[in-house]
Each structure stands twice: as structure tokens, then as C-alpha cells.
Amino acid sequence: MTHTHQHTHHHGDSGHHPGHDRVGHHEHSDGGQAEILDLDAEVLAEHIASITAWLPLQSEPRRIVDLGCGTGAGTFALFERFPDAHVTAVDTSAGHLQLLREKARARGIEGRVRTVQADLDAEHWPDLGTPDLVWASASMHHMAAPARALRSVRELLAPGGLFAVVELAGFPRFLPAHAPESQSGLEERAHAATDSFHAEHVPHRGADWGPMLTAAGFTVEDERTITVDIDGARSEAIGRYAYGSLQRIRGVAAPALSPEDLAALDELLDTNSPHSLLRREDLAVRTERTVWAVRRA
Structure with missing residues (x-):
């Protein structure tokens, strides 16, 4: 097994063509979440493209x-890489699948996309065919019973087929460590304030999936960790991405934050404030993702 640590830095390059942790992934009508997933796809497009290019097929x-497809970040990245493929996109959210179908129509590939609304925690999955490639990006850690879901993937996969699991440690970081000036280190404290929530609701976030995949009957063929560091000057979408992400974190973190931290966070999220996130020029997207490429043992 090869461990590749690719440290990819972008500073000020232009042009962009996708997860990240989907808080409330099982919510069915969350326009805010759909917007975050779309921004995630836009901002991190190059990194998902690098993963699809790397897959040891x-x-x-x-x-x-595409399991837990959201609004289609992975689906369309896979079409970019494999333009002749047919993709079955699976998600719990009817709204996300509707957006995905609209995007497929706009690209003229609706005939090669099938959407399936399904709960992947269910004991019996709908018929998803016999795929050569199963892709699961930032979705497996939401499973209540991941071992059962992994066994279901194993049964699904065509002989010799590949299963790619892409996972992130959590939400990206956006602010410099000293920011904001009034409450240095606020972003890390806000993340820490969500730890107990995530420990209860998404206990597999940040897990090492290698042993779980092996236990489910897979052989890990390769594993790769990618460091993402994208300068905020690259795209105005990064400001909106930071805003939407910290807005969602606030909803969980607020009860555990000090009044001073909460006031500083609200000032960052106040679009009319001169200190709004959307007006900052020192943002970046910093995160890590790990990919496991496995086959049936």
C-alpha cells in the first residue's frame, strides 16, 4: 500500500471548474446546504479532478x-474524467437530486444520469446495478451503521471493480490564526465548540477507514492524503463558501461560545459590517482529505 501525501498550494491562480462535512446531510429541504455543496464543488474542483485522475483503475x-451524491460535485467530476460512463447518483435528499438532474440537463447528459432517492442506512438497498466504480465522497461518515453499508457496497461492486472513499477531517478553515483582531483564534474555538455535537451525531468523521474497509472484505489498494491550501484571492466564491460554512458552524457552536466570541462571530457573519467575512482579503481554504481505493478481497 502506498501513502502519497500531496501538498497542493494555490496562490492567486485564476480559473476553476469538486465535500466537505455535510452537517445535516440527511435533511431533505435545505437550500443553504445545497448552496454550500455547490460552493464546495466550485472551490475544490481541481482537487476532486486530481483524485479522479489518480484512481487506480x-x-x-x-x-x-455515486453514493451520497449531494448536488452532484462528484457526479460531474466523474463525467469530466469518464465522459462515456453512466452514473447512478444516490442521495436521501429529493431536493439535491432535483438540482443534480437540472445540472445534467443543462450539460446535455441527462440520458446518462440516473438518480435514486434512498436511505443508505437501510438494510436493503434499491437495485443500483453492478458498477465498475463506486464513489463515496464525504458521505460514509454519515452512516449510522457504516460496516453494513460497506458490506452492501462490496456486494454491489462488479468483479475487479473499484470503491473510492473520500473523507475529510471536518469543515475547512478559512481565517488566519490571529483573526478576527478582537477575538484572536475564534475559528478554532468555534470548531472546538462543535466537537461534542459531532462526537454524538457523526462519530465516524475523521476516522481511519482502512481497517473498516478491510473488515468489510476489501483490500486497500492505495491510500492518499491531499492537503488543500487555496488562497482566497483565487475566487470570490471563497468568501461565500467561508460565510456559509461559518454560518452553519454558528448554529451548532453558539451555546458553547463565550458572549465575546459569539459577538465577534456574528460580526463576521453580518454582511453589512465593515468586518464581514465577505469583505476580508486574508481568507483561504485549508483542509485535508484522504482517499482509499479498494477492491473486493
Whole structure:
């Protein structure tokens, strides 16, 4: 097994063509979440493209399943890489799947996309065919019973097929450590304030999936950790991405934050404030993602 640590830095380059932790992934009508997923896809497009290019495939996949597809970040990245494939996109959210279908129509590829609304924690999955590639980006850690879901993937996969699990440690960081000036280190304290919530609701976030995949009957063929560091000057979308992300974190962190921290966070989230996130020029997107590429043992 090879461990590749790719440290990719972008500073001020322009142009962008996708997860991250989907708080409330099982909510069915969350326009704010859909917007975050779309921004995630836009901002991190180059990194998802690098993962699809890296996949250790034996041949080009014709049938792909995207588990926990959200609004289609992975689905369309996979089409970029494998333009002749057919993709079955699976999610719990009817709203996300509707957005994905609209994007497929706009790209003229609706005939090669099938959407399936399904709860992947269910004991029996709907018929998803026999895919050559199963892709699960920032979705497996939401499973209540991940071992059962992994066994379901194993049964689904075509002989010789590849299962790619992409996971992130959590929400990206956006602010410099000293920011904001009134409450230095606020972002890390806000993340720490969400720890007990995530420990209860998404206990597998940040897990090492290698042993779980092995226990489910897979052989880990390769593993790769990618460091993401994108300068905020690269795209105005990064400000909106930071705003939406910290807004969602506030909803969970608020009860555990000091009044001073909460006031400083609210000032960052006040679009009319001169200190608004959307007016800062020192933002960046910093995160890590790990990919496991596995086959049936």
C-alpha cells in the first residue's frame, strides 16, 4: 500500500471548474446546504479532478455509482474524467437530486444520469446495478451503521471493480490564526465548540477507514492524503463558501461560545459590517482529505 501525501498550494491562480462535512446531510429541504455543496464543488474542483485522475483503475468504468451524491460535485467530476460512463447518483435528499438532474440537463447528459432517492442506512438497498466504480465522497461518515453499508457496497461492486472513499477531517478553515483582531483564534474555538455535537451525531468523521474497509472484505489498494491550501484571492466564491460554512458552524457552536466570541462571530457573519467575512482579503481554504481505493478481497 502506498501513502502519497500531496501538498497542493494555490496562490492567486485564476480559473476553476469538486465535500466537505455535510452537517445535516440527511435533511431533505435545505437550500443553504445545497448552496454550500455547490460552493464546495466550485472551490475544490481541481482537487476532486486530481483524485479522479489518480484512481487506480484497471479499465475505464462504464457504470458508476455515486453514493451520497449531494448536488452532484462528484457526479460531474466523474463525467469530466469518464465522459462515456453512466452514473447512478444516490442521495436521501429529493431536493439535491432535483438540482443534480437540472445540472445534467443543462450539460446535455441527462440520458446518462440516473438518480435514486434512498436511505443508505437501510438494510436493503434499491437495485443500483453492478458498477465498475463506486464513489463515496464525504458521505460514509454519515452512516449510522457504516460496516453494513460497506458490506452492501462490496456486494454491489462488479468483479475487479473499484470503491473510492473520500473523507475529510471536518469543515475547512478559512481565517488566519490571529483573526478576527478582537477575538484572536475564534475559528478554532468555534470548531472546538462543535466537537461534542459531532462526537454524538457523526462519530465516524475523521476516522481511519482502512481497517473498516478491510473488515468489510476489501483490500486497500492505495491510500492518499491531499492537503488543500487555496488562497482566497483565487475566487470570490471563497468568501461565500467561508460565510456559509461559518454560518452553519454558528448554529451548532453558539451555546458553547463565550458572549465575546459569539459577538465577534456574528460580526463576521453580518454582511453589512465593515468586518464581514465577505469583505476580508486574508481568507483561504485549508483542509485535508484522504482517499482509499479498494477492491473486493
